[in-house]
Amino acid sequence: MNDLAIWATMLAMALVTLLSRLSFIAAWGRITLPEGLREALRFVPPAVLAAIILPALVIRDAQLNLSPDNDRLIAGLVATLIAWRTRNALATIAVGMVTLFLIGMLR
């Protein structure tokens, strides 16, 4: 792909991303969501985040891996415990990274 095509593709990527983000923000008032659907939106953060996290922990090399050999699953569980107990993002990320590093060293 030449430079011009790369830049044109990137601009199109930026446009579709911005339109996704702008969609309801721009249309609010002209379209209204029914009350039930509005209530459902409060479940967007837990649902989307969990749907990103869980495959990242349990799918290794395109296979479901729930065994103790799965370093990322172990480190992720440790991080989850820290996150749940402390609600501290810094501690969660630091402990998770260090745990994964240490498991890798020990194996």
Next chain:
Amino acid sequence: MSVALREFWAGVRAQLPILVGVVPFGAIYGALAIGAGLPVAAAQAMSALVFAGSSQFVAAGLFAAAAPWPVIVLTTLIINLRHVWYSASVAPYLAHLPLRWKLALAYLLTDEAYVVAIQRYARPVAEPDQRHFYFAGTGLALWVAWQISTAIGVFVGAQVPPAWNLDFALPLTFIALLATAISDRPAALAAVVAGVIAVLAVGLPYQLGLMLAAAAGIVAGTLAARRLRQRPAPEVQP
């Protein structure tokens, strides 16, 4: 300090711990984009223009594989479609703002900024409502960190040993965000259902499994919340 400025800095501060996980991810993207053969300026500009981490990762891979441009744009759209939900979620709070604010905040509506900002909107506020400054602060903090970390990755990223597992910082960031997003049992159920479906649907192309899983989690949470409300209050025994 004015209320607006105080909200802005509170938003910046709330985002700072999250950045610890985002910066390594940005650096990896920078290194990956250069490895994919993108010119330095284009690799950096993608972070500024598109500003959506996971889709930038996938796009770098598609550029490297010389995929045709409609495939790259369509894949980007599908991966970023989850932002439509975020948009619907914040829309009622932004309804009173002028268009330039709506455009700016939509541009800053990333996963991390959304999760932090929506928790601010859940808390009460004194009139006049200046919480959009909090949203702007939290979004801009992430934007600046994303640009700087991309630049770091573009220039030094390829020298970081893979044994450091820097890419693991992103799921860890999301774990930290998830802990703050689970406020009650229906929310916990939404997370469990979405997580399990996402694992089962992982073979679907273009991350469609993510959309399907999120939808299932949202439905499960909504039904559970409705059920909890309908259940009559337990009678008090003497």
